[in-house]
Amino acid sequence: MAEPRVTLNLLQHSALQINFIGGMAFFLYPDLVIHSTDEMYWLPIVAGASIGIFGSWLYSKMMSSNPGKDLFEISIGVVGRGWTMVLLFPLVLFMFNSIALMARSHAEMVNMTMLPTTPQWFLNGLLIIPLWSALGGITSIVRTITVLLFIALPFAMAINLLGLVDLEFSLGSPWFKLSADFIRSPEFYASSYVWVGFIYCSVIGKYASDPKHLWKSYGLAVLCFLPMALEAVLLPVLTFGPEFTRTLTFPYIMKMDSIDIYWLPVENLTAIYVSVTMIFVVGTVAMMYFCVARGIHRLFPRFSEKIILWICGGITYSVALLFPSWLWVRRGVFWDTPLRLFLAIGLPVIYIALIWWKKRKER
Amino acid sequence: MEKEEGALRVKKLWLLLPICLLLQGCWDSKDIDNRIIAVTMGITSAEKGQIELWLRFPRPETTTAAGGKGGSSLKGSFVLVKQKAPTVAAAIDRTQLKLSKGVDIASVQTILITEDIAKKGVYPYLEFAIRNRLVPMNTLVAVVQGSLEPLLGRESPTGESAGMIINNFFEEHIGGAPRKTKASLWNIYSRIYNPMEASVVPRISANDETLIKSIGTVYFSGDQMAGTLTPKESLIYALMRKKIRGAEIETVHKADVRITDNTVHVKESIGKDGRPIIHVRIRLVFSLMDLSNKERLTRSEIEQAVNQVLERRAKSVFAKTQKAGADIFGFGNHFRGRLEPREYKKWPEMYKHAKIDFQVESELRNTGLKE
Numbered sequence: 001m002a003e004p005r006v007t008l009n010l011l012q013h014s015a016l017q018i019n020f021i022g023g024m025a026f027f028l029y030p031d032l033v034i035h036s037t038d039e040m041y042w043l044p045i046v047a048g049a050s051i052g053i054f055g056s057w058l059y060s061k062m063m064s065s066n067p068g069k070d071l072f073e074i075s076i077g078v079v080g081r082g083w084t085m086v087l088l089f090p091l092v093l094f095m096f097n098s099i100a101l102m103a104r105s106h107a108e109m110v111n112m113t114m115l116p117t118t119p120q121w122f123l124n125g126l127l128i129i130p131l132w133s134a135l136g137g138i139t140s141i142v143r144t145i146t147v148l149l150f151i152a153l154p155f156a157m158a159i160n161l162l163g164l165v166d167l168e169f170s171l172g173s174p175w176f177k178l179s180a181d182f183i184r185s186p187e188f189y190a191s192s193y194v195w196v197g198f199i200y201c202s203v204i205g206k207y208a209s210d211p212k213h214l215w216k217s218y219g220l221a222v223l224c225f226l227p228m229a230l231e232a233v234l235l236p237v238l239t240f241g242p243e244f245t246r247t248l249t250f251p252y253i254m255k256m257d258s259i260d261i262y263w264l265p266v267e268n269l270t271a272i273y274v275s276v277t278m279i280f281v282v283g284t285v286a287m288m289y290f291c292v293a294r295g296i297h298r299l300f301p302r303f304s305e306k307i308i309l310w311i312c313g314g315i316t317y318s319v320a321l322l323f324p325s326w327l328w329v330r331r332g333v334f335w336d337t338p339l340r341l342f343l344a345i346g347l348p349v350i351y352i353a354l355i356w357w358k359k360r361k362e363r
Numbered sequence: 364m365e366k367e368e369g370a371l372r373v374k375k376l377w378l379l380l381p382i383c384l385l386l387q388g389c390w391d392s393k394d395i396d397n398r399i400i401a402v403t404m405g406i407t408s409a410e411k412g413q414i415e416l417w418l419r420f421p422r423p424e425t426t427t428a429a430g431g432k433g434g435s436s437l438k439g440s441f442v443l444v445k446q447k448a449p450t451v452a453a454a455i456d457r458t459q460l461k462l463s464k465g466v467d468i469a470s471v472q473t474i475l476i477t478e479d480i481a482k483k484g485v486y487p488y489l490e491f492a493i494r495n496r497l498v499p500m501n502t503l504v505a506v507v508q509g510s511l512e513p514l515l516g517r518e519s520p521t522g523e524s525a526g527m528i529i530n531n532f533f534e535e536h537i538g539g540a541p542r543k544t545k546a547s548l549w550n551i552y553s554r555i556y557n558p559m560e561a562s563v564v565p566r567i568s569a570n571d572e573t574l575i576k577s578i579g580t581v582y583f584s585g586d587q588m589a590g591t592l593t594p595k596e597s598l599i600y601a602l603m604r605k606k607i608r609g610a611e612i613e614t615v616h617k618a619d620v621r622i623t624d625n626t627v628h629v630k631e632s633i634g635k636d637g638r639p640i641i642h643v644r645i646r647l648v649f650s651l652m653d654l655s656n657k658e659r660l661t662r663s664e665i666e667q668a669v670n671q672v673l674e675r676r677a678k679s680v681f682a683k684t685q686k687a688g689a690d691i692f693g694f695g696n697h698f699r700g701r702l703e704p705r706e707y708k709k710w711p712e713m714y715k716h717a718k719i720d721f722q723v724e725s726e727l728r729n730t731g732l733k734e
Contacts, residue, residue, distance in 0.1 A: 038704040113496060118390040168693065170629075171557075174700030240553035241696070243707075247556060254493075258549040260501035262536045 008207040010217040012142055016204065016287055017221030019145045020197030022156065023102065023284035025225065026277050027109055028333055030233045030251045032191035034242060037182040039174050041233055041242070044182040044191065049222045049229070051344075052195030056218035058348035059198050063205035064212035065355045071202035072298035075351065078358050085299055091202065091347065092299075094339050095292040096312070097332065098193075099285055100319035103127050105329045106281050107320070113253055113274055124320045126278070130286035131313040134293065135306060138207055141290055145283040152279040159273050160231045162264070163255055167238040189341060190334045194229065195222070196344050203291040249326070289313070399442070399464040403529060404498070405511040406488050407477040409447045414480070414488065416454035418444045418468070419515050443516055452491040471498040472530040473505065474548065475514065481506045481564070481581060481588035486555055493552055500549040503533055505565045506581045506588065513569030520574055532575055533565060541601035541610035541622075542594040544580040555586045558708045559695025561684070563600060566591055582689045584711065589687035592680060599680045602645060602673065603627060603692045611652060612672060618665050619653035623728060631697040639717040641694050645673070647725040662727050670723040677721045690714045 008016075036044050066074045071091075075084040107123035115123070133144045182188040198218045201208075208214050236251035239258060245251045256270040266272065293308040300308075323329050405417030420442045444461060448454035459466050480488055492498045507514060519528040531537040533545045544565045554562040562583040570576035580592040580600060592600065601607040602625060610622045630642040651665065660668075684691055688711035695710040702710075 039699075115391040116495075122390070168696065170693065170696035170699065173696070177700065240549065241557040241560070243558070244553040244556035254500060254549070257496065257500035258547065260547065262534070 006138055006207050007209045008138075008142060008204070009209050010213060010220070012146070013201075013204070013208060013214060013217035014220045014224070015146050015149055016142065016200075016283075017197045017218050018153075018224055019149055019280055019283040020200070020287065021194060021221060021225040021229065022152065022280035023277070024194040024197075025229045025232050026252055026273075027105055027250065028330065029191055029194050029229070030236060030245075031249065032187045032333075033233045034237065034245050034251065036185040036188035036191060038242070039177055039179060039181075041172060041237055042175075042230055043180070044188050045226070045229055045233060047180075047182070048188070048192055048195045049226055051192065052198065053215065053219050053222060055196065055344040055348070056198035056201070056215040058345065058352065059201045059205065060212055060214040062348040062351045062355070063201060063208065063214060065352075067208075067211050068206060070204075070206035070294065070298065071351070072295050073206070074355070076298065078351070078354050081299065087347075087350070088295065088299070090339055091199070091343055092292060092295050094199070094336065094343055095288055095295070096316060096319070097336055097339075099127070099288050099292070099312075099316040100323075101329060101332050101336070102281060102285055102288075103316065104320040104323045105326075106278060108326050108329060109250060109253075110274060110278070112249065112326075113270055120321060124317055126282070127285065127313060127317050127320070130282050130284075131289055131309060133282070133286035134289035135309055138204065138290060141283070141286045144286060148279050148283045152276045155272060155276045156228060156280075159256065159269065159276065160228055160235075162259055162261065162269065163231060163235045165259060165261060167235070169238060171241045172234060172238050186334065186337070190337045192337065192340060192344070193333055196340055197221070199340075199343050200287055200291045202347075203294050204287070393465050393467075397464055398467040399462055400467045400470050402470060402527070403473050403475065403515060404468065404471050405475040405477075405507075405515050406451060406480055407511055408479045408483070413447050413449055414451060414454065415445055415447045416451055416458070417475075417511050417515050418446075418455075418458060418466070420444070440518060450491070451488055452495075452497075455491075455497070468498050471502050472527065473503045474498070475505055475507050475511060475529070475567075476564075477507050477509075477511060478581075478588065481583075484586040485551065485583075486586035489548060489552060492548055498548070500547065502548045503530060504546050504548055504551055505529065505533070505567050508566060508568040508578060510569075514567070514575060517569075517574060520572070528574060529567075532567075532577075535606075541607045542597050543577045544597050544600060551583075554583070557696075559690065559699065559710050560693035561589075561689035561691045561711075562586075563592075563691045582684060582687065582691050584687050584689045589689045590683055592683065596676060596680045596683075599673070599677045600691060602647075602677075603643075612649075612669055617653075617655040618651065618660060618668060619655075620649040620665065620669055620727070621652050622647055622649045624648040629694065629697050631694065631701065633698075633701055634718065639694070639698060639713050641697075641717055641719045643719065643721045645721070645723045647673075647723060648728050649725060650728050651730040666725045666727055669725045673723045674721060677723075681719050681721070685715050685717065685719075688712060688715045694719075 033041060033044050072084060072088060075088060079087065103124050103126065107120055107126065110123055111118065133141055201214050205211050205214055232252050236245045236255045239255055248254050253270055253273065256273045259269055289309060289312060292312055293305050296308045297303065297305045323332065399420045401418040401420050403419040407415050409415040422439065422441055444458055446454040446458045448457050455466060455468060476485060476488065521528065523531055533539050533543055539545060544563050546562065546564045551562045551564060554560050564581045565577060566579045566581045568576050568578050577594060579594050580597040581588050582590055582592065598607065598610055601610065605625055605627055607622050607625055612620050612622065625648065626646045628644040632640045634640050647669065649669065654660065690710065695714065698710070
């Protein structure tokens with residue numbers, strides 16, 4: 001049965017990307033950025049976002065060569081199924097890793113902040129919600145994410161505004177200095193995981209009404225979320241100072257904990273913050289599940305997407321439980337970095353070259 | 364066909380409902396009536412290198428009894444439990460051995476530390492709170508002169524509930540005042556790690572009439588108590604932190620003024636000899652409250668008098684803190700752009716030799732309803 005034609009406009013793509021950045025920006029990101037430099041903490045954030053926009057432009061270029069097709073379909077058309085399996089295996093692997101890492105890291109965050117004795121097998125069971133959403137297809141995901149964004153974004157913005165108390169700007173100085181020491185830091189490259197949401201455009205870019213301008217929707221998402229990403233890093237630094245912030249596992253959670261506003265009726269801001277983050281995570285993982293199942297389905301069309309989704313759900317749940325500790329989750333983000341950077345920049349460059357070569361050959 | 368699909372959907376929804384049962388998070392739930400909630404914590408040293416933890420739990424039944432309707436026969440508004448152990452976390456754990464309800468310290472409002480603990484260094488005694496989020500990060504901390512007994516073992520004479528008196532004492536919107544320095548757990552802990560800034564904690568003692576009295580401010584060098592400031596000197600700290608609104612200053616001419624606003628400008632540089640040079644300009648706006656002096660003072664005379672009082676007091680505070688290498692004003696943070704990060708740990712030593720130029724410019728906004 002032919003798949004009904006669904007198109008997503010640029011704003012809907014932006015919503016998906018905002019949700020992705022929201023799901024990623026608050027847990028390990030502040031820790032990585034603060035460890036990547038000793039000064040000008042805003043610079044690695046802006047640099048990461050700029051690299052992200054460049055990567056999204058490459059993906060737009062790649063996807064616009066064959067509008068209405070995902071990267072797997074484009075690749076099969078260009079290099080055949082066999083080579084597609086070889087070239088896009090890293091992409092599938094990356095998506096798998098990302099789901100398992102996200103599930104486990106957020107389960108650990110809930111464990112460390114709110115539910116200390118709740119077992120991991122239960123907390124990782126959260127994966128059932130995005131899996132269920134992914135089973136409904138892209139329309140279900142986009143609708144879910146849009147609704148969740150309407151709930152989560154106002155809370156996220158309110159929390160960020162409340163976080164503007166007790167700031168001491170001299171703690172963040174020097175604000176401007178000729179230095180880019182973060183370039184040599186592995187933490188900076190590891191922090192790129194926040195800005196690579198466009199990689200999922202390799203699958204959902206198929207639904208773009210105008211794939212050539214996909215990067216604009218990503219850019220809009222970055223612009224919308226950049227202030228919050230800056231706050232996720234700078235608020236703890238400007239409150240506690242960089243030295244203490246570096247010793248914290250979740251600096252932003254500690255910042256939430258430190259807020260003491262007399263008129264505020266909410267006592268546990270951290271609980272609201274963790275819940276908001278989990279809302280972003282549910283939407284993001286749903287998108288990831290959809291992309292990974294769609295990719296595998298393109299490579300092995302005899303298996304239905306629903307069966308693949310259930311198998312993926314089982315595998316990612318098991319892998320998430322296999323991480324022995326938080327330290328391994330952190331290591332996982334570091335080990336994932338070369339693959340992530342290859343997929344963000346290298347993969348689209350390879351495909352742009354292959355598509356150009358194929359077109360030239362056909363001419 | 365459509366009817367069948369609809370029925371199938373309804374069945375699926377029913378199948379999903381049992382999942383909701385899992386959402387309760389049963390592992391970490393403990394009913395409120397099965398908890399005993401501590402609101403004040405005291406830490407003092409005990410023999411053989413141990414600490415003694417004091418936990419004060421309000422007794423909710425008393426409120427009903429006080430209202431005349433309840434049937435509680437219990438006396439007192441709180442329960443005080445003391446426990447010795449090598450660490451605070453171990454003491455909390457052992458406290459549970461004495462109680463029939465689950466000890467809950469997540470609502471602790473104030474931590475009181477005795478001076479002997481403050482002199483030894485507070486880091487090992489507060490670490491538990493940060494690592495496990497056992498108590499809120501915004502919990503207030505105070506150093507107690509003398510024993511904890513007169514402070515924690517007595518009822519509040521001013522009618523506050525059992526746990527709130529110390530918290531209310533410092534809270535800006537309740538009983539707080541610029542002379543009463545206020546410090547949260549995160550303030551102290553973050554400054555232990557920050558070589559460019561030293562911690563301050565309010566110093567209190569027991570008082571026969573009102574239970575509690577502010578007797579100044581303790582300043583730290585690293586995590587150890589390095590000295591104390593009097594309540595009058597504490598005003599300079601409040602001034603520098605822009606938390607002085609509402610403070611009253613009495614000049615030598617017996618003129619009382621109330622500060623309504625202040626701004627602080629710090630300009631930093633490094634001298635040719637490598638000494639830090641810090642220029643502080645304070646601008647104060649105040650109103651006249653009382654002029655008991657029969658002599659009629661001019662506007663500029665009052666302003667001059669206020670400037671002189673504050674400048675003299677600031678000089679004494681700088682001398683004290685510089686001697687201990689305790690930069691309680693965070694001047695060091697202004698030098699972050701001028702020093703290399705590896706030089707930061709030298710700051711306490713550099714602060715000892717810093718040249719501080721402190722100037723106050725004040726402005727009398729009004730003289731009240733009388734000219």
